[in-house]
Amino acid sequence: MGVQVNEVYPKVVAANRRHTLYFRLSGDLPAQVELKVQPMERYAVDHAPNYTSHDPARYAWVPLACQGDDLYTAKVDFAGEQRYSVKLRLGDAIVYSGYAYAVEPDLAALRPYKGDTHLHTNRSDGWDEPFDVACAYRAAGYDFMAVTDHGRYYPWQELAAELAPLTKDFCIMPGEEVHPKGGSYFHIVALNARHHITEVFEQRPEEAEAAIQHILDTRDLSCLPDPYAAAMRIFIASEIRKAGGVAVMAHPFWECGDEYNYQTEEMLYHLRQGDFDALELLAGCDDTGNGNNLQELLWHDLRAEGVRIPVVGCSDAHVARCLCDYDHFSHQFTLLFAAGYEDLTTAIIDHRSVAVDRRDDKHFRCIGDYRYAKYARFLMAEYYPAFTALCATHAEALKARDTAALATTEAAIAAYREKFYSV
Numbered sequence: 191m192g193v194q195v196n197e198v199y200p201k202v203v204a205a206n207r208r209h210t211l212y213f214r215l216s217g218d219l220p221a222q223v224e225l226k227v228q229p230m231e232r233y234a235v236d237h238a239p240n241y242t243s244h245d246p247a248r249y250a251w252v253p254l255a256c257q258g259d260d261l262y263t264a265k266v267d268f269a270g271e272q273r274y275s276v277k278l279r280l281g282d283a284i285v286y287s288g289y290a291y292a293v294e295p296d297l298a299a300l301r302p303y304k305g306d307t308h309l310h311t312n313r314s315d316g317w318d319e320p321f322d323v324a325c326a327y328r329a330a331g332y333d334f335m336a337v338t339d340h341g342r343y344y345p346w347q348e349l350a351a352e353l354a355p356l357t358k359d360f361c362i363m364p365g366e367e368v369h370p371k372g373g374s375y376f377h378i379v380a381l382n383a384r385h386h387i388t389e390v391f392e393q394r395p396e397e398a399e400a401a402i403q404h405i406l407d408t409r410d411l412s413c414l415p416d417p418y419a420a421a422m423r424i425f426i427a428s429e430i431r432k433a434g435g436v437a438v439m440a441h442p443f444w445e446c447g448d449e450y451n452y453q454t455e456e457m458l459y460h461l462r463q464g465d466f467d468a469l470e471l472l473a474g475c476d477d478t479g480n481g482n483n484l485q486e487l488l489w490h491d492l493r494a495e496g497v498r499i500p501v502v503g504c505s506d507a508h509v510a511r512c513l514c515d516y517d518h519f520s521h522q523f524t525l526l527f528a529a530g531y532e533d534l535t536t537a538i539i540d541h542r543s544v545a546v547d548r549r550d551d552k553h554f555r556c557i558g559d560y561r562y563a564k565y566a567r568f569l570m571a572e573y574y575p576a577f578t579a580l581c582a583t584h585a586e587a588l589k590a591r592d593t594a595a596l597a598t599t600e601a602a603i604a605a606y607r608e609k610f611y612s613v
Contacts, residue, residue: 200612329585331578383435443481503545
């Protein structure tokens with residue numbers, strides 16, 4: 191039968207402490223099972239002159255203690271915030287190879303939230319009912335999604351109300367994609383605003399026009415190709431902020447009508463001036479990769495100038511094929527490190543956001559501030575595969591509106607989180 195490694199936990203621990211690691215094994219177990227935990231970023235032993243990097247004697251194998259019922263344990267010291275290699279050996283055979291991660295107290299207080307900050311339903315130009323879209327996202331392992339239908343605010347409210355009696359384990363973030371065509375054609379995503387932003391143009395056009403004119407009178411935009419469009423963007427972003435929301439520059443290099451969605455010098459101006467709260471670095475509407483590549487290059491150049499702007503990733507999903515191919519959602523998305531659902535937008539503002547470009551569970555890129563992006567890479571490989579499988583079961587119960595099954599699957603998700611994190 192061999193040996194099966196069924197569980198390894200916890201995988202995230204508090205740095206600079208001793209922790210007990212648990213291994214649930216089954217099969218033909220020998221008398222002794224050995225463990226080696228090796229820090230990967232800050233070596234615990236000197237290399238030269240005593241060791242080489244390939245010397246297996248650098249780190250000792252220690253025996254696991256059998257606790258009965260196929261449960262084995264070992265006490266391990268974790269020094270400093272970093273990634274650790276974890277291996278199990280039976281005789282000369284490696285039967286498990288994985289990783290753990292130690293975090294400092296500030297990061298230990300946060301949890302990862304996988305989400306999409308830009309998507310559409312059939313309440314604007316998407317093809318699918320909001321509830322069906324939510325079920326599909328949950329099945330793909332998402333913790334939250336922002337419904338950002340074009341010029342509409344009510345769809346997220348409608349969906350949140352429909353989900354409220356069923357689950358509190360999946361968050362619908364307030365959203366709207368704003369792009370009035372008077373003066374220019376551009377897209378701004380409003381996240382978590384308290385009210386409808388497009389309504390300002392539709393219901394109070396004189397007020398909006400006066401505010402735009404005030405910006406033109408008080409801010410020198412003469413260096414830009416289209417000062418009026420720039421003033422309108424500044425006004426929209428300011429209205430989003432006044433409503434308590436986050437203003438996201440959406441897909442600036444999206445190719446629409448044989449031109450980019452933003453003129454480059456205007457885009458650079460707004461980002462340098464801090465007119466937006468975040469940049470949509472990765473977007474699923476980019477079929478060739480050209481736009482996402484240019485957005486990333488631009489972001490790196492701005493950082494070199496000292497301009498730091500938070501990033502998000504999104505699907506910008508519209509089409510029904512998403513609902514029959516859950517993995518479609520998992521190409522571009524955002525990981526936020528937050529204290530809870532109420533902290534999600536603050537996490538963006540505070541640069542606790544990572545834009546992810548995922549091909550599968552082994553091949554992905556994480557872009558953001560180094561500390562969070564590095565941690566995100568670990569979680570993508572170690573946390574999200576099993577979490578996504580649990581979410582798929584939760585989504586089935588959600589779609590069936592089966593309250594008993596929802597309670598069972600939510601309990602399983604909570605148990606998985608509790609075992610994974612020991613902080």
